[in-house]
Amino acid sequence: MIATRLLLLAPLMRLVLLSVAGLVLFMGMVLVALQPETGWNWSPEYWRPLEKIHPAIWASLCTGLLAWLISSWVWALKPMNLPAILFAASGVATLAFCFSSFAPWISLPMTEKTVASIWAVNMLGASAFGIIMTCLFLVYPSRQTHWKPLSALTVFGFGGWTLLRTFGPFQDFAEVQRITTFEMLAIVGAVIWQVRSSASDPRKQAIAIWLGASTLLGAGAFIATVAAPLTLGFGPLMLENYAFSFFLIIYIGLAVGLMRYRLFDLGSWAYRLVFYASAALALILLDIALVSLFTFDPGQALGLSLLFVAFAYLPMRDILWRRIVQRRPANDDDLFHLVLDAALKPTEQERAAGWKALLYNHFHPLELTEAEATIAEPIIGNEGISLSIPGIAGVPSLQLMHANNGRALFTPRDAAVVTHLVQLMQHAETSRSAYDRGVSAERLRIARDIHDNIGAQLMRALHSAKTDRKDAMIRDTLADLRDVINNAQSPxxxxxxxxxxxxxxxxxxxxxxxxxxxxxxxxxxxxxxxxxxxxxxxxxxxxxxxxxxxxxxxxxxxxxxxxxxxxxxxxxxxxxxxxxxxxxxxxxxxxxxxxxxxxxxxxxxxxxxxxxxxxxxxxxxxxxxx
Structure with missing residues (x-):
């Protein structure tokens, strides 16, 4: 009933109500954290001072609240969209495990049953987050084959495992670390599947890469610093409550991706995030391995890890970045030569073909067709799939589809390059037209001179009865003809x-x-x-x-x-x-x-x-x- 009423409200009102609900929960948990050891008391004079509150409490509360607000914002704008619904549900799960994670630092006396209930909420929230994120990547940005049975398998598989270890005779709250680690592996598999299946659609591939990078960076950092070490029998690298802040990366990234804001810029950002995140994870995992498997103290292990990342990983990352992502940008000299080559073709048909070849060789689109309407400036369409080119050189407006042979999206930088190319082409066309006009004027001058002067001279020689005079006039005519051809300027x-x-x-x-x-x-x-x-x-x-x-x-x-x-x-x-x-x-x-x-x-x-x-x-x- 409440959900139905929310759907009938305007997006702003939905967002306001959900935000107020999150703030009320936040203030309620703050009130719990302030309670003294003597028991619940409504009088502030008996509350614990703020400086006595453990920082881990604030880290957990702020992470949970921000996750709730971001997910509420997305759902308020797209309440009937399945990915937005799943994203909002993940925000609820994050709020649940964040708000229930700081029980050890609460002074308020609690019974064993109450503590168990709190840990049960924490475990259910953490596991629900992994289940929801796996299902999200099964349906977004593309709905994968058999996504319904796979989603059901994820829900009942991980859900049943979680319930079995949360309630009943097999209860073990520590099992949550193992569950979330395996859920992370499922998320990684779903992300890889999305990226591979969207290879033919650059826009969807950019979304998958961006969302996958955000999730792997956020949840992966938490798994690498807390869940994985605990699963392997080692202590966490940092306090769990502080590590919750990594989840904010997920929510910021997913919010941007789900709202599809400037996605044609996100492809390269996602690659950068993946590379830098993998560098950090490589450093952490290598550090753990050196400490665990060898007799290095933490300082030595960190130093060796830094050396490995600096001299092995980073050079390899740069090579991969250049080969996979970056396209070699053409400098102004190259562009100018290419434009001149197209603009100075002898016929209009050849100039049009040269202009199309220039665009194709620079952007490598999968399709190059005439645009449906005439445009005056470059326009990026369909979130980076297409780039419309103004008409030039006798060619109508064009539309390029799927940049870099379908492996990239068009960016504002590409639009700026097109503007530069059009300006160069217009300048070259103007210069060529001026040259053509000069050539035409010179041809016309020669034709006039031949008609007016040479013709008159020859007629004069033709009617001359004296041979020597005729020869002299013919010589004068030849001299005039040389002047006409060379446009000689006598003193x-x-x-x-x-x-x-x-x-x-x-x-x-x-x-x-x-x-x-x-x-x-x-x-x-x-x-x-x-x-x-x-x-x-x-x-x-x-x-x-x-x-x-x-x-x-x-x-x-x-x-x-x-x-x-x-x-x-x-x-x-x-x-x-x-x-x-x-x-x-x-x-x-x-x-x-x-x-x-x-x-x-x-x-x-x-x-x-x-x-x-x-x-x-x-x-x-x-x-x-x-």
């Missing part, structure tokens, strides 16, 4: 010389087609033109002359130039057939001219002249006035 040249050559060249091209040239130049004296300005001007006039020859049907071409120290203004007009401004489409030549002029910060306009076509261009130049 700044005098304006008069350049424009005179351009005028003569244009007139020579127009003459075979019966087209006259009218050349009008307005320029400040002493201006020198930079190669880029010369190139743009020459290309513009040459292409305009080519269009007039091929399309205009004109008899005259007017070229008007106005050159100032800061700007070049060009107007070219013919008296041909013209065109409709509203419907005309720019051919490759006109489009090249427009792109070239606008590319150097100028403006290009095509208009209908008084009789034919007219183009206007304005662009700056780099040459200062001398």
């Amino acid at each position: 700044i040249l005098p304006m008069d010389e350049i424009l005179a050559d351009l005028r003569a060249e244009t007139a020579e091209r127009l003459e075979p087609h019966s087209i006259s040239l009218r050349w009008n130049l307005q320029a400040d004296a002493g201006i020198q033109l930079a190669p880029s300005t010369v190139h743009a001007l020459r290309s513009l006039v040459r292409e305009a002359a080519s269009n007039t020859i091929k399309h205009a049907g004109a008899t005259r071409l007017d070229v008007r130039l106005r050159i100032t120290p800061n700007q070049v203004e060009v107007e070219v007009e013919d008296d041909g057939s013209g065109f409709d401004i509203a419907t005309v489409k720019l051919g490759q030549g006109l489009a090249n001219m427009k792109a070239r002029v606008e590319g150097i910060g100028g403006a290009f306009k095509l208009v209908r002249g008084t009789s034919g076509a007219q183009l206007e261009a304005y662009f700056p130049h780099e040459a200062p006035a001398s």
Whole structure:
């Protein structure tokens, strides 16, 4: 009835009620410990002073209370969960054997029957803890095959053994040490079974390793320091009540594991706990063996044990740690080279394949698939099973499953590495895109120059009747072609010389087609033109002359130039057939001219002249006035 009412309450209320109940029991046991030798007395003036209370009493009481509070907290949040129920029951068992363990230090007079009852509670609580923990590891994190008959065998086997030695003619309270030792072996077997059976599920394996490490460290330390020595006929290494504090390790570890808080970080922690706990246990067991089997005094035995652990166990532990758990982290240089190798692939498909290969080779996932939704930053999912990767390099968002070939979980450190990789890839992609744009611009420049300049030069040579003149023009064309390919930058040249050559060249091209040239130049004296300005001007006039020859049907071409120290203004007009401004489409030549002029910060306009076509261009130049 009480349990049913608790289930109907909110989690906070359940936790408050259970905590209050534990504190009431705690205060009741404190009151018992304070009672004087003369018998029960409610007056504080007759109680024993606190400094007279044996420290073992406080150790037992605090351990029992904390175990109760932690197990109550877990059960209050998951009251219908079988592992949480078993965990809460283990807290009750711990409270029972802790609160009943300090009878020898109580001054209150007790009958022999009362003492026997107290020891019976202690024995039942200690044995119940081992039974419950064995059953817990049969069902959590995975329910093992035949867990029900195995749980029944554990309950009736160890339970019957405990009842037989607690009550009746075979009563022997000292037998509890042997019972708990064998229960510990059963717990170890269940933990190993859980770890092996969950090998295909990294999340469950991490839970099993963490819980197993916590239990083996806590209960194992108590067995090694108290139960095992007593079972073997030796004295305990420390007072039993002090050794109870080891059980707090179990409850803290199990609480974390059962609530599944940040489990993707727990795998490596569990291994560290196991290694360090085994080092401590090896030290203790070796010390016991040296004292028991050889004629060493405790000081000598401890020294030899420390030497063994330092020179044999610890190096072996580090080797195992590196081989089993740790993955060699890639440094920034390695990552940068891998990213560059992927980002500089020639095609988008190859870059996408390179990015996937980079992720696979770094994380070794069992699965690499496209994510269901687009994400903007790395996300760890399913408590470390999956890691979602933002889209990059033409690849959609990806999802990695089961890190390190299924032997590990993804951690926040992995998410940070992904963020770093994405940033490197974005930087490499930006640099490659800029390089590709530069290559495209250079190709376009070469194509324009070939079309505008080389084509005009060849046409000029084609229509030349004089062989020697034709050869000279072909040589000039080859020189221009080398300049186009190499983007050669000649020295700044005098304006008069350049424009005179351009005028003569244009007139020579127009003459075979019966087209006259009218050349009008307005320029400040002493201006020198930079190669880029010369190139743009020459290309513009040459292409305009080519269009007039091929399309205009004109008899005259007017070229008007106005050159100032800061700007070049060009107007070219013919008296041909013209065109409709509203419907005309720019051919490759006109489009090249427009792109070239606008590319150097100028403006290009095509208009209908008084009789034919007219183009206007304005662009700056780099040459200062001398």
